[in-house]
Amino acid sequence: MGFGFVSGWLLKALAALVVVCLGLCPAVAQDQALSALDRALTGSLAEDRLPGLAIAVIENGEVVHLKGYGVSDRGQKSPVEPGTLFGIGEAGAGLTALGAMMLVEEGRLKLDTPLAALVPEVPVRNPFDQDHALRLVHLLEQTSGLRELTLGQRAVSTRGHALADTVQRFAPYRLESAPGAIRERSQVALLLAALMVERAGGQAYEDFIRARLFSPLDIQSAVFGDPGAGASGYGRDGETPLPPGPMSHRPGLNLHMSAQELAKVVQLLVNRGVNNGVALLQPQSIERLERMETGPALALGLPPADGLGLSGFVHEKTVFFGGRGTVGGTRAVWAYAPDLRAGYVVMTNALRPSQAPLLIERYLTRNLALPRRDTVEGDPVSSRNLEGLYAPHKPAMVLPGTESRVTVEAVEGGDLMIGGVLYAAVANGHYQRQDAAVPTAAFTMWKGRRALVLDGALLVRQPPQAAWTPAILFAAYSVLALFTLIRLTYWVYAGFVGRLAAQGGAGLRYVPVLALAGLTALWVFITYMQGLDEPVRLALFGRETYRSWGFYLGSLLVPFLGFLSFWRGLTAGYGASAVIRLYAMAVGILVLVVSAALAEHGLIGLMTWR
Template identity: 25%
Template sequence: MRTGWLNKFSGVALLWMTSISMAEPAPSPQTLEQLDEAIQTRMAEQNVPSVSYAIFNQQGLIHNQALGVKDRQSATPATTATLYRAGSVTKTLTAIAIMQLIEQGYFDLQTPVHTLVRDLPIVNPYHETHPVRIVHLLEHTAGFDDMHFKGIYRDDELLNAHATALQVDPEPLQVRWPPGAMFSYSNPGYGVLGAVIEQISGQRWEDYVQANIVTPLGMKHSVLTIAEALERDHALPYQQDEPSAAMSAIYLRAAGVLWTTPEDLSVLARFLASDGATAPGLLSVPSIRRIKQPQSTLAAQAGLDFGYALGVYHSVVNGRHFIGHNGGITGFFASYGFDPATGIGYATLHNSDQVGGAFARLITDYLNQAYPQTPKALPIATPSPALEGWYRLANSRNELMRLPEWLFAVARWQNVGEKVVLNPLVNDSIELVVSAEQRLAEADDPVWTGQIIADGDKLAGFSLDGQFFRPVSAFSALAPPVLLLLALAGLLSAPFGRRKALQARSLRRWPTLAAVSLLAMFGLTFNLSLQTVAQINLTTFGIFLASLLLPLAVIGGWVSIARYWATETAAIAKWRCLIGMLSATYITFLFANFHWIGLALWAW
C-alpha cells in the first residue's frame, strides 16, 4: 500500500497533520556509506534520535547498522541489539499463530468467529448471510471501525484476556458493510484474533507467540511486553524534542506490542520470503504462500493479487514491489519489507514519530541502485468511456473522520488516450493505466495495484491501493464541499459590521456565538495527543461544550430572526445575519449527521 495515496484522502491528514515541505531530492545513495550519510542527514533534519536498520536477502543479513542515540539525556549510542517498539508489525506474528492453529485442525479461514469465541461484542446486521469469518479479521475486511481513543492506551500492563480487553471499547466491532467486500484497517479485528488464539490454545497470546513463533524462528532479541523490554537494551520514545509518555501499555496486544530489532525483523521477513525454508516445520509452504496472498476483498475476488493479505501487505516503494508491514506507536516507527521476486529486503526502526516511512524510502532507494531490477512494462488497454466521472471514498477507516472524508475524498476520473488521469478534489492528480482484465496501476508501477469492480452489468466502483471508490454524480461530489466553503465564509463574516447598525443586536450575537464555537472546537484539537484525547480535561471538555454550543446558537438565532426580522430596519445587516444563520444551520446539519454534536472524545 502506498502511504502517499492513502494520505490524499485521510481525514486525519486534513484536520490534524501538517505537511513537510519537500526540498530538491538528494542524489540516490550508491554505497552503504552514502546511505548512512543520507539517513543521518534526514535524522538531523527531523530531529530523530536514532535509526536502526538492516538489509537482507534469503541467505541472511547483508548489512546491519545502528545510528544515533537511544536516549538523549544519557547520549547512549543505539546498537544493533537495541529494542524498539514495532507497533502493528505485531500483526504478522498474530497471523502466523492463526495459521498454525488452522494447520492443527481447530478451524479454517472461513470459520465464523462467533463459533470459536462466545460473547464477543460484535454487532453484525449482515450476520445471516455474511458472518464475520477468520479471514475477514486477518485481511481487515470485516467492516469494523478502527479503535477508538479510549481503547488504545491503558495505565498498567495487565495481560488480561483479549476477550476482556475488547469490552473496554466495543463500538468499533459494529460491522458497517457486508464482510468480505472492502478493506478497512482495524486494530480491533486483530484483538478478536488474539481472543481466538487464547481460546483455542488455552494460553495467553504472549505465551503462545513466544513459544511457537518468536523462539523457534530465532528472533533472539524480541520480547512481547514492556516489562521485558525495560530489562534489556531499549530505546526511549520521543515526540519532537522531549521523551513522551508513550511507554503506556495497550489494550489490543495482538495488534501491536512487539519490541524488536532490525535483525529479528529480517529473520521474520526471510521466513516469509523463503516460504518457510529458514525455519522448517514452523508452518507449511501452502500456509505461508496464503499469508502473502489477499483473497477476501471484491478486488481480490476479481483477480487482483495486491493488497492486505494475512498480517502482511503489498506495497510499491520507490517503484519496487514489497511485501511486509509497518507499525507506528507513539514515539516509535517500524517498517520491514521484501521483494517477492528476489528476496532482497529491509527492516528499519526509529524512536520518533515525527517521521514515518522516510528511512524505508531511503533504504529502498539504495536497494534500487545496488540491486537493480529490469523494468517490466505492464500490458495496458484503453479505458472504457463508461468509467469517466466522479467517485467518492466508500471505506473510511475511522468513523470519527468520515465527515471530512465524505466532503473531500472525491476524485474525477478522466480518460486521456490510453491512460487515466485521476483528479482528487484535494491533492495532486495521478496518472493510471488499465489492463484488459480491468486492473489498475499508477503509470510507473511494476505491478497492478487496483481493480475496477463490476456489480452485474453495473459499475460498482474501483479499488486502488486498498481504497474503494464508488461512482457518484458531479453534483453529489462537488455540492457538499462547495456549500461548506460558502457556509464558512458566510458564518465567519456574520459577526462583522457596524456595531450599532442593528436595533435587535441578538440577530448578530447568535451567529457570532456559532462562529466562536466552531473556531473553538477546531482550535482546541491542536492541543490533543493520543495520551490526552481519551481523558476528560480542559481541551476535550472544551471541544464537547463547543460542539453543543453550535446547535444551541442555531436554535437561538432562528428564534431571534422569527422575533425581530419584521421590525428590524437595517436591511443589509439583518440579511448578513440571516446568511450567517443559514451557514451555521448547514454546518450543524453536517455535524449532526456524522455524530459531531456533543463530541465527547474521552468516551469515543
C-alpha cells in the same frame, strides 16, 4: 613438447582464475552495493532529520547488513544499536497471522471459523449475519467491516488487563459493511483476531507468541508492554519528545522489538517457514499469507498487493509483503519480496518519513529488470465517465479531512490521473502506475454508484456538489462573519441603550453571534487537534480533563445555538428587519449543516476519554 606443456598449464591456470573471478565478482559487487547503501542511509538520517534509525537487510535468506544509526535518545545521546527496542504498532499484525496459520496446520483453527464460535460473549451488531458471518479470515485480511477505534478508545490504557477484558472494554461493536466486501484497516479486527488465536491456542496470546514463535526463533528481548528501556519517541519535527503510547490495542501497540530480532521473523517468511533449521510452517501456509481471498480487489482480478495479516508494498520492480506501524513516536516497517528471497527491517524514533525503506528496496532490486507492462489503448470517452471525486463509503471517525480522498481526471490516450499520479490503462480494465510492478487500480459499481478500488481500498465517487460544497460553506461563513464584525459594535451599543427591544430583540442578534463564534471555536479546536502528534493528542484529550469536557460540551452547544438562531430568525416578531431575520436564519442553517458533517465523523457529543 615443453612449450605445449607450458601453454596447457597456462590455459588451465587462466581458466581457474576466470572461475575464481566469476565467483568473487558478485561478492565484490555486493560489498560495493552494501557500502553505497550504508553511506546513503547515513546521509538520509540528517536529510530526514531523524534522531535514530535501526535497519536489517536480508538477502538470499541471510542477514547481510545489520546496523544502528544516530541516537535513541537526544538527551542522553545513547546510540541506536541493532538490539535497541522500538514499538512496532500495527506491524505486529503479521505475528498474529503467523500464529493463526500454526493453529490451522494443527487442525485447531480454520480461517473461516466464525468469531461467534470462539468468542460468543463479545457483542457484535451484524445486520448482515444471515449471509455474512464475521470470520477469522475477514479479521486478518482487514475486510471485517468493523469501524476503527475512536479517539477516546485509542487513549484507553489497558495495562494489566487480560486480552478478553480489553476487547470487552471497547464493546459493543458494529459492522459498517458486510464482512469480506470492503477493505478498511481496523485495530478492532486485530484485537478480535488475537483473541481467536488465544482461545484456539489454549493460552494467553502473549504466552502463545512467545512459546510458538519467539522461543524457536531465539527472540529473547521482545517485550509485551512497557519495555523499560528502548528508543525514545519524537514528533513530526524530529525534536519534540513524545509520551509513550497507551498500553492498549493489544496485541499490537504494546509490543516492542529490535531490528535484529524482527529480522528473524522476516527470515522465517523469506525461507518459506524455516529459519536456522527450525521449521515452523509449511510453504503452503506462507503462500496463503501472501494472498487475499476476500475484498474488492479479488473480485476485480487485481494482482495480490496485500495478504493475510500482511500489507503489500508495490515497488516498481516487484511486490513486497510485510507490515508497518507507529506508536509513541516510534515507527517500524518490515517487508520481504518472496521472489527475491530478500527483505528488510527499518525502525525510526520520530514521526517523520524516512528514505530508508526506499533506499533498501532499491538495493534489493538492483539486479531486477523492470517488468513488462501490457498497456492498452484507453477509451477517452470511458475515461471521462470515470472522472470525479472519490472518498471512503463512510466518513472516517474522529477527525475530518484525514480520510483518503482522490480526484480522478482523464488525460490523453484514455489514461487517468488518480490523486495527481498518472495511471496507464492495461489489460482487464486495470490501471497501473509507471512506478508499480503490478496494476493497483480498477473501477466497479458499489450500491449503484461508481467506485474505485485503489491499493485494495474501495473509494466511492461523490456527487458533483461534494467538490464545491466546502468552498460554498467557507464563502458563506466568510460573508456572515464579515457582516457580524461590521454590525457587532452597533448591536452592543444599541442593546446597552435599549434600542433593540423595538427591532426584534437583542436575542435575534446575539444568538447568531454566539452560534457563529461557537462554530469558529469548535473548528479551531478540531484543527488544533489535527496538528498534534497522536501521542500528544491522546495524552491531552484521551482522559477526563477540562479540555475534553470543554470539547464535549462545546460540540453539543454549537448545534443547539445553530437551531436557536434559525428559530429566532424564523419567528421574529414585529419590528425585526428582513435583513436581520435572514442573517439569523442563514447563520443557523450554516451551523447546522457543518454540525451534521461533524456528527458523521463522530465529533458531536464525543466523550474523548471514553
